[in-house]
Amino acid sequence: MNIVIIGAGVAGLSIGWRLLQAGANVTILERAQPGGGATWASAGMIALAAELETSPPAEVSFAYQSNDLWPSFAAELEEVSGHPIGFARSGALLLGNDGAMLASRATADPALTFLTAEDVRGRWPMLTGEYSGGLWAPNEAHVDNRALGRALTIAFLKAGGSLKPTEAVVNIFDYQGRIVGVSTPYTRYPADAVLLAAGAWSGQVADVPVTPVKGEMIALTPPPGEDFDFAGPVIWGPDVYLVPRGDGEGGGRLLVGATVEEAGFDTALTKGALATLRARAERVIPRLARWKLDEHWAGLRPASPDGLPLLGPWGDKPGLFVASGQYRNGILFAPAIADLMAQMIQGKAEPIAAFDPRRFNKDKTS
Numbered sequence: 001m002n003i004v005i006i007g008a009g010v011a012g013l014s015i016g017w018r019l020l021q022a023g024a025n026v027t028i029l030e031r032a033q034p035g036g037g038a039t040w041a042s043a044g045m046i047a048l049a050a051e052l053e054t055s056p057p058a059e060v061s062f063a064y065q066s067n068d069l070w071p072s073f074a075a076e077l078e079e080v081s082g083h084p085i086g087f088a089r090s091g092a093l094l095l096g097n098d099g100a101m102l103a104s105r106a107t108a109d110p111a112l113t114f115l116t117a118e119d120v121r122g123r124w125p126m127l128t129g130e131y132s133g134g135l136w137a138p139n140e141a142h143v144d145n146r147a148l149g150r151a152l153t154i155a156f157l158k159a160g161g162s163l164k165p166t167e168a169v170v171n172i173f174d175y176q177g178r179i180v181g182v183s184t185p186y187t188r189y190p191a192d193a194v195l196l197a198a199g200a201w202s203g204q205v206a207d208v209p210v211t212p213v214k215g216e217m218i219a220l221t222p223p224p225g226e227d228f229d230f231a232g233p234v235i236w237g238p239d240v241y242l243v244p245r246g247d248g249e250g251g252g253r254l255l256v257g258a259t260v261e262e263a264g265f266d267t268a269l270t271k272g273a274l275a276t277l278r279a280r281a282e283r284v285i286p287r288l289a290r291w292k293l294d295e296h297w298a299g300l301r302p303a304s305p306d307g308l309p310l311l312g313p314w315g316d317k318p319g320l321f322v323a324s325g326q327y328r329n330g331i332l333f334a335p336a337i338a339d340l341m342a343q344m345i346q347g348k349a350e351p352i353a354a355f356d357p358r359r360f361n362k363d364k365t366s
């Protein structure tokens, strides 16, 4: 079976890797460089409690399933690629100003423990900022998303995949009523199935309802001699998250994110976002005012109209699949999406109804 994948982000690479393991021939066409889209720009959180508070049951259950897959996915990927990806089950601390709401969330979810502001300061003395209590979420994790992109690229190539960087797909073509390949400015690639995994750009390649949502982030480093536990938890303030990056490349930094803005495909860095992110971070850990700005970047999240991913067949001709619209959870969902989409493309699994891209087909005909 010959599969062509459009886009070498976490989705395209991990699905491609799983398809190669199942015996398929896989070619990934990447407009720029592998792992360089939202996968590079992300904060790498595998966040359940903070990201899914208002999500429908199908998304929550998919997130828990993927979270359970993460440790073995990370171990397998590191072993195959020989490249560490910094997966850490660090837990997360969710700070808030509504004590009653925090306490009721802890009552509803046995995985969460309510902490008073005093408890929090006792365990994490640097958290001298503004909050009235917190929730301890021990199952949260994070991964070095940039290392993840590199490791997936290596694993994909080692498994025998063909990867074409700087080669954009400009057309998906059909013959006798089915999708049979794609074309780039250079040539055509015939395929038994085509997977569209072009992140926020998916809607530029086919008529899928995916749009970009810009996010700016910064990374801070401590002044010389300042002690900080980079193996500590992810910290969520009321309107900001702080992700410690420990060892490895890009280690010894605190990631601060992220803005959420509908600005088309603009990824310009703004002074306003920088100031806002710093101010929000300092409200949680005031001593961050003395930390140095190490990096400021922006990326585009792939968003769908209902906020849920699109995972499955697309269009009126068989042979085209889409894996996009993961919005803020594309890293969290990666292992589950890889398994589900690889199975589906081989005809061994059906889409999950809530994520079936064909839920949007009716919008085009009505």
Ligand SMILES: Cc1cc2nc3c(=O)[nH]c(=O)nc-3n(C[C@H](O)[C@H](O)[C@H](O)COP(=O)(O)OP(=O)(O)OC[C@H]3O[C@@H](n4cnc5c(N)ncnc54)[C@H](O)[C@@H]3O)c2cc1C
Residues within 6 Å of the ligand: 006, 007, 008, 009, 010, 011, 012, 029, 030, 031, 032, 033, 034, 035, 036, 037, 038, 039, 040, 041, 042, 043, 044, 045, 046, 047, 167, 168, 169, 170, 197, 198, 199, 200, 201, 202, 205, 214, 215, 216, 217, 257, 258, 298, 299, 300, 301, 302, 323, 324, 325, 326, 327, 328, 329, 330, 331, 332, 333
């Ligand atoms: C600031 C920020 C913070 C985030 N934090 C988190 C987080 O903590 N946890 C989490 O789970 N998620 C997070 N996300 C979301 C997550 O990064 C995305 O959901 C995920 O990376 C999407 O992966 P992808 O492979 O679909 O897209 P991408 O990584 O964007 O990859 C798509 C690829 O397709 C390529 N492409 C585009 N058009 C074409 C074409 N015509 N032909 C060929 N190739 C093409 C692009 O160049 C790109 O490399 C964050 C996102 C942002 C922006």
